[in-house]
Amino acid sequence: MKNEEVLFDIQHLNKSFKVDNGELKAVDDVTFQIIKGETFGLVGESGCGKSTLGRLLVRLYKPNGGDIFYKGESVVDLNRKKAKAYTKQVQMIFQQPYASLNPRMTIGEIIKEGMKIHHLGSAKEMDDRMYELLDMVGLNPEHARRFPYEFSGGQRQRTGIARALAVNPEFIVCDEPISALDVSIQAQIINLLKRLQTELNLTYLFIAHDLSMVRYISDRVGVMYLGSLVEVAEPEELYLNPLHPYTQALISAVPKPDPVEENERSQIVLEGDVPSPINTPKGCKFAGRCKYATDRCRQESPSLRKISDNHMIACHRVEELNHFE
Amino acid sequence: MAEKTFIKDFTKIPKDVKASQKINRVSLTYSQGVIRTLKQNKAAMISLGFILFIVLVAIFGPIFLPNYQKTDLLHTLEAPGRQHWFGTDDLGRDVLTRLVRGTRTSLIIGFVAETINLVIGTIYGGIAGYLGGKADILMMRVIDVIVSIPQMIIMILLLTVFSGSVGTLLFALCLTGWTGLARLVRGQVLALRENEYAMAAQVLGASKWKVLRTHLLPNTIGPILVNYTMSIPGAIGAEAYLSYLGLGISIPEASWGNLLQLGSNQFPGSLWLFFTPAIVFALTMLAFNLFGDGLRDALDPQMRR
Numbered sequence: 210m211k212n213e214e215v216l217f218d219i220q221h222l223n224k225s226f227k228v229d230n231g232e233l234k235a236v237d238d239v240t241f242q243i244i245k246g247e248t249f250g251l252v253g254e255s256g257c258g259k260s261t262l263g264r265l266l267v268r269l270y271k272p273n274g275g276d277i278f279y280k281g282e283s284v285v286d287l288n289r290k291k292a293k294a295y296t297k298q299v300q301m302i303f304q305q306p307y308a309s310l311n312p313r314m315t316i317g318e319i320i321k322e323g324m325k326i327h328h329l330g331s332a333k334e335m336d337d338r339m340y341e342l343l344d345m346v347g348l349n350p351e352h353a354r355r356f357p358y359e360f361s362g363g364q365r366q367r368t369g370i371a372r373a374l375a376v377n378p379e380f381i382v383c384d385e386p387i388s389a390l391d392v393s394i395q396a397q398i399i400n401l402l403k404r405l406q407t408e409l410n411l412t413y414l415f416i417a418h419d420l421s422m423v424r425y426i427s428d429r430v431g432v433m434y435l436g437s438l439v440e441v442a443e444p445e446e447l448y449l450n451p452l453h454p455y456t457q458a459l460i461s462a463v464p465k466p467d468p469v470e471e472n473e474r475s476q477i478v479l480e481g482d483v484p485s486p487i488n489t490p491k492g493c494k495f496a497g498r499c500k501y502a503t504d505r506c507r508q509e510s511p512s513l514r515k516i517s518d519n520h521m522i523a524c525h526r527v528e529e530l531n532h533f534e
Numbered sequence: 535m536a537e538k539t540f541i542k543d544f545t546k547i548p549k550d551v552k553a554s555q556k557i558n559r560v561s562l563t564y565s566q567g568v569i570r571t572l573k574q575n576k577a578a579m580i581s582l583g584f585i586l587f588i589v590l591v592a593i594f595g596p597i598f599l600p601n602y603q604k605t606d607l608l609h610t611l612e613a614p615g616r617q618h619w620f621g622t623d624d625l626g627r628d629v630l631t632r633l634v635r636g637t638r639t640s641l642i643i644g645f646v647a648e649t650i651n652l653v654i655g656t657i658y659g660g661i662a663g664y665l666g667g668k669a670d671i672l673m674m675r676v677i678d679v680i681v682s683i684p685q686m687i688i689m690i691l692l693l694t695v696f697s698g699s700v701g702t703l704l705f706a707l708c709l710t711g712w713t714g715l716a717r718l719v720r721g722q723v724l725a726l727r728e729n730e731y732a733m734a735a736q737v738l739g740a741s742k743w744k745v746l747r748t749h750l751l752p753n754t755i756g757p758i759l760v761n762y763t764m765s766i767p768g769a770i771g772a773e774a775y776l777s778y779l780g781l782g783i784s785i786p787e788a789s790w791g792n793l794l795q796l797g798s799n800q801f802p803g804s805l806w807l808f809f810t811p812a813i814v815f816a817l818t819m820l821a822f823n824l825f826g827d828g829l830r831d832a833l834d835p836q837m838r839r
Contacts (some may be wrong), residue, residue: 266735296739309730312834313564313752323738349556356564359557392590 216412217381219244222275224261231488235261237436238275241521243380248406248413250427250444250505252420252459258436259416260304263382267294267301279380286362297327300373304385306365308501310357316343316368321378344403352382362395367401374405380412387422394420399426420463423450431518432456434440434488435494439514441521447467452522452531454499455479493525501526571832578828581821591695592641595634602627602635603786611804621806623796628809636788636811643773643787643789644766647707652762654708655715656751662716663723663747674720677713689772693781694803703782707769715761720777722754763826767819774815790815 213533224236225345235258243249248300250471251259251367264270266277268284276283284295300323303309310319317339340350346367366386370527383402387395403409403426423430424444432453440453451457465471481496493511496502505525513523524530572578595601606626612620620629662673689706696702726732727750735745768792777783777791778798785792790811797808 234702264733269733269736293739296737299737301734301737303730303734305730309734311731313748315564322735322740326739327745352557354563355557372738376738414728 214245216245216280217242217414218278219266220276220278222262222265222277223273224258224265224270225273228487232458233487234258234436234487234489235533236265236272237431237435237489237494237511238512240275241431241438241441243414244429245379245412246410247428248415248426250430251414251416251433252418252421252430253358253433256483256486257433258486259433259500259507260384262392262433263301263384263416265384266293269301293327297376298378299380299382300376300378301382301384302366302369302373302386305389306362306369307357307389309369310365312357314356315353316355318361319357319368320353320371320375323372327376329376338375339371342374345374345405346371352473353450361394362390363397363417366394366398368389370398370401370405374409377409377509378411383413383415383488385416385418388417388419397421402426420448420459432459435483435489437494437510437523439495439523441513443519446520452494452516452520452527453524454501454530455495493523501530554674566759568756568832572828574833575828577824579834580822581825581828584817584821588637588814588821591634592638596638599628599631599634602631602788604628604631611807612801613804618828621804621812623804623807624800629793629807632788633790633795633810633814636790636793637814639700639783639787639789640770640773640791643703643707644770646741647704647711648762648766648770650704650708651712651715651765652758654819655712656719656758658712659716659719659721660723660746660751660754662721663749664727666727670720670724673719676751676786678796680710681713683710689776690779690781698776700782700783703773705774706776709766711769714765715758718757719751719754722757723750724795726750726753737801748767756833759833760830763822763829767815767822769819 219239222236222239223234225232225234227233231361237258238486239262241249251262253259254519261270265272265373268287272285276354279295279299287295303481315320317336320339320342324330324338329335329451330338339353343350343352348364348367352360352364356371357368360368366389369386386396386402390398399422402413402415406413412425415423415426427444429441429446430440430444432447432455436456440447440456445457448460448463451460458479461475462476481498484494484497490507492507493499493502497504499506503526509525511523511525513521516527569753572582604618606622606629608626609618609622610624610626612618612622612626618628620632620633622628623632647752658673662670688710692706692709725747729749732749734747735749736742773789774783774791774794777784777789778793778795783789783793785796793811794808794815797804797811799805
């Protein structure tokens with residue numbers, strides 16, 4: 210990044226949910242920054258807290274601890290007026306194109322919803338803008354009067370994108386926007402998101418579990434494991450030189466398109482399952498499955514630190530381990 | 535690079551993306567779709583016709599047949615004939631006139647009681663489901679307490695203390711009647727609240743009240759309407775058994791309940807006294823159920839063909 214203006218500054222963010230047998234730590238002491246204009250990719254297995262993190266940023270959930278600064282201002286506690294103004298700048302695209310559109314509203318009404326809430330112009334102006342948005346996401350004007358059930362998954366997802374864009378946001382949380390779509394449509398949506406980003410100067414938090422998709426779209430990638438951010442780097446750096454043992458295992462699982470390389474690919478198979486996020490023990494979250502884990506790892510939780518210009522990692526032993534290899 | 539493998543005989547036809555997205559089906563607004571689907575459902579349309587007929591009878595019937603209390607001791611327990619289409623009762627009152635008057639009383643009780651229950655139940659259940667957490671638990675415990683006291687005991691108690699008028703009956707029916715609907719709405723809202731479109735509206739800056747009103751309640755309308763149409767005969771039935779016990783609407787006033795009571799007193803001697811109100815009652819019950827069913831299908835856009 211040349212002109213590094215920090216849009217989001219997330220500091221020691223915590224979010225836990227009370228469950229029957231204890232406390233589920235969905236997001237545990239996460240600290241990172243999102244820079245204006247970039248796409249920050251967030252990857253991790255299901256249940257690692259990526260969606261919770263996204264929802265914290267759009268204020269669907271209230272954090273238990275830590276702080277979120279948007280353009281330098283804390284957005285954790287906002288009064289009603291400021292909270293509404295915030296929703297005009299920060300939007301979200303949802304995972305399920307089938308569930309994220311109200312079946313009783315037409316596509317046009319869905320897209321205009323945000324404009325109506327924020328009173329963005331007269332009825333005529335809102336209509337014009339709605340048609341402009343339909344065109345922008347590649348839908349026909351006549352689709353405005355249709356209901357969501359008449360559309361395919363990709364078309365619905367584009368409606369969701371148009372709805373988010375309607376209020377002219379600066380930042381969009383894309384919560385696995387492509388995981389429910391089939392592969393040919395995934396590429397369409399990704400390219401649409403990329404095009405919109407350059408046209409409208411948007412910043413994305415792109416949540417996904419498809420590593421190659423994240424590599425393609427992201428400027429920086431964060432890897433999450435059990436509620437903690439374990440590694441942050443630029444995609445090429447992360448994919449070619451993963452440093453955290455978990456990231457190494459994760460990257461090694463990505464199939465290679467070249468059959469010769471694919472044959473040579475050796476996958477690191479982790480032992481055991483992802484432990485339950487309920488009442489996690491202290492120390493490094495990954496220690497139980499890490500072959501390099503020491504007593505220190507089991508006692509002391511590592512924090513995310515910079516080891517080179519564009520590479521951050523949360524591991525006590527990263528220097529010594531990379532000496533050996 | 536893919537072009538190289540193309541055989542020269544093939545020419546690439548540019549794809550018209552916009553045209554490929556055209557939907558051929560006629561575009562309907564939401565209400566147009568509802569009416570269209572409803573019209574295709576014969577049972578629902580016949581039921582609707584019957585309900586409208588009954589309602590019209592209740593409104594205008596007593597104007598044409600006003601003398602429902604007039605006795606005629608010379609013509610008691612007359613079988614249906616030219617003079618009295620549905621016969622007369624033990625005091626020579628015209629059964630048709632009393633049935634028409636009773637229809638008004640019973641429908642007023644059914645519609646008014648259930649409409650009050652609908653409003654209370656929807657608001658209460660909607661708030662409980664949407665707020666969730668402690669408020670929800672507290673509000674649901676209140677309902678549990680109300681439900682744990684048998685409804686019939688409350689009604690009998692109330693009607694023993696106060697006189698059996700339409701007002702008292704309505705009060706007795708509404709005191710506990712809204713709980714079922716409140717539970718239903720709460721369950722619906724709870725399920726829908728986690729829906730992504732409700733979240734999307736919240737992210738767009740919609741207030742909780744607006745999310746509830748524009749996204750959650752309209753999507754619970756199907757089950758609410760089915761419940762509403764099915765509980766109207768329920769309220770009418772409650773009136774019937776209370777009147778039967780002598781607690782509800784008492785003679786010389788007329789309601790389906792006390793007509794049935796009178797009919798069963800004369801059973802099996804004068805069958806028309808029992809069967810005329812019984813048939814009207816049963817048909818009304820069936821009509822409300824069939825219509826509610828058809829309406830539910832019509833209100834759900836995904837059920838449309």
